[in-house]
Amino acid sequence: xxxxxxxxxxxxxxxxxxxxxxxxxxxxxxxxxxxxxxxxxxxxxxxxxxxxxxxxxxxxxxxxxxxxxxxxxxxxxxxxxxxxxxxxxxxxxxxxxxxxxxxxxxxxxxxxxxxxxxxxxxxxxxxxxxxxxxxxxxxxxxxxxxxxxxxxxxxxxxxxxxxxxxxxxxxxxxxxxxxxxxxxxxxxxxxxxxxxxxxxxxxxxxxxxxxxxxxxxxxxxxxxxxxxxxxxxxxxxxxxxxxxxxxxxxxxxxxxxxxxxxxxxxxxxxxxxxxxxxxxxxx
Ligand SMILES: [Zn+2]
Numbered sequence: 001x002x003x004x005x006x007x008x009x010x011x012x013x014x015x016x017x018x019x020x021x022x023x024x025x026x027x028x029x030x031x032x033x034x035x036x037x038x039x040x041x042x043x044x045x046x047x048x049x050x051x052x053x054x055x056x057x058x059x060x061x062x063x064x065x066x067x068x069x070x071x072x073x074x075x076x077x078x079x080x081x082x083x084x085x086x087x088x089x090x091x092x093x094x095x096x097x098x099x100x101x102x103x104x105x106x107x108x109x110x111x112x113x114x115x116x117x118x119x120x121x122x123x124x125x126x127x128x129x130x131x132x133x134x135x136x137x138x139x140x141x142x143x144x145x146x147x148x149x150x151x152x153x154x155x156x157x158x159x160x161x162x163x164x165x166x167x168x169x170x171x172x173x174x175x176x177x178x179x180x181x182x183x184x185x186x187x188x189x190x191x192x193x194x195x196x197x198x199x200x201x202x203x204x205x206x207x208x209x210x211x212x213x214x215x216x217x218x219x220x221x222x223x224x225x226x227x228x229x230x231x232x233x234x235x236x237x238x239x240x241x242x243x244x245x246x247x248x249x250x251x252x253x254x255x256x257x258x259x260x261x262x263x264x265x266x267x268x269x270x271x272x273x274x275x276x277x278x279x280x281x282x283x
Contacts (some may be wrong), residue, residue, distance in 0.1 A: 029071045033086065034079050035223070038171045043217055044079050046072070050159045050183055051099050055080060056168060057142055058146025061089030064112070064151070075108065076103060090143055092152065093133060094177025094219065095160045096123035098104045104131025115141070115153040117154045120162030123194055132209025147181065155207035156177050159219075161195025163204070164280045167211050174213040179204060180219035187265035188236050192277030198240045199281060204231035239264050243282040253279060 001157075008158070030046035037054075044053040046068070053076055054065040056282045061203055062080060078087060093101040093116040101124065102172040104114045104191060108131055116124070116133040124132050135141075141152040151167040166175040179201070181187070190196040209230055221235075246256050257275055260266040 006028075023130040027069075027071070030076050031069065031074070032075050032079055034165070036196070037173060037215070037217070037223065038220075039175065041168065043223060044076055045222075046256060050185075051220055052175075052217050053230035054166070054173075056083045056148055056150070056171070057086055057215070058148045059086070060135050060146035061086050061154045063109070063143060063145060063150055064088055065092045065194070065217075066094055066100040067091050067107055067178065069099050069102040069104075073080075073103035077106065089113060089145060090150075092150070092164070092175075093120060093165050094125065094165065094172065094175065094179075095163045096120040096129065097160070097178070097191070098129065100177065100219065101129065101131065101133075103162070104133070107131075108134070109235070114154040115143070116166045119154075119195070120160070123160065123162055129150070147172065151211075153208075153211070157197040157200040158204040159189065159194075159196050159201070160191050161197075165208055165211075167213060169212065172212065172214040173216070173217060173228075174208065174211060174229075175217045176208065176219060176229070179208065180216060180218040180224075180229055182218050182219075182224055182228065184230065184265055185267070186220040188239060189269060189270055190274050190277060190281075192281070197281065198236070198243070198278055202233050202237040202240065205236060208231065222224035228249060235264070240282060243278055247279065247283045 030045050032044050035043045035045055040057040042055050051068055056063045079200045088107055088110055091112045091114045114133040115135045117137040118138055121136050137152050139154050143150045148167055152164050154164045164178050165175050190198050216224050243256055255270055
């Protein structure tokens with residue numbers, strides 16, 4: 001295993017809160033690069049893991065989706081400063097994992113209001129995470145700032161039990177959090193401890209796909225089209241059907257492991273983190 005791979009897996013372990021690794025961080029700050037999405041809208045991307053922060057700049061402040069690990073927060077603020085003097089007004093956490101909400105204490109100190117689902121906030125409390133969100137939504141919420149709008153939706157369980165997506169209707173862009181990942185190093189990963197579900201995941205994505213957007217910013221990976229998100233939804237359905245059918249046919253755990261590795265991109269870490277949970281849920 002290369003050290004990059006090991007670091008990457010450690011980081012993912014931290015994000016899904018496995019045992020003693022919960023919310024710990026062992027890595028140095030990620031190297032960030034900013035990609036333009038639309039007028040006044042950008043993704044701050046890092047190669048490491050690789051995660052995405054989405055920002056929309058308005059004339060009354062900045063709206064941000066996900067703020068990575070605590071160690072990255074100052075660098076994210078510096079990236080935003082390169083683009084605008086506007087303050088960061090809202091930070092939306094798509095879910096409770098440390099690589100999506102870890103920057104909250106820094107952003108809140110700067111005056112930002114953090115927003116998540118009710119459930120994600122409960123998960124943050126359970127994980128003793130700092131920087132709890134200030135506003136929560138149950139099913140749907142809207143933020144209006146500087147003539148811009150962001151629509152927040154909770155569509156059900158997927159990666160965790162508290163995932164929300166953020167729709168920028170004018171820009172026709174959806175920030176999906178970890179309900180969608182398209183990097184080969186981050187396959188579909190159900191955080192069972194965090195209430196995730198392989199059965200519900202495709203249903204949740206089907207609801208996401210009813211929204212009006214052209215491009216999706218995944219939690220991990222590169223900006224994609226709506227059609228690519230639909231393809232990922234199909235693959236989450238395929239995984240769940242395949243494992244269920246194998247278990248019904250009395251296939252062994254080793255056989256299931258072989259399939260999730262060869263067909264769904266699982267590596268050692270993903271097998272260790274979620275194979276037992278998949279077998280339990282999909283039997
Ligand atoms: Zn996550």
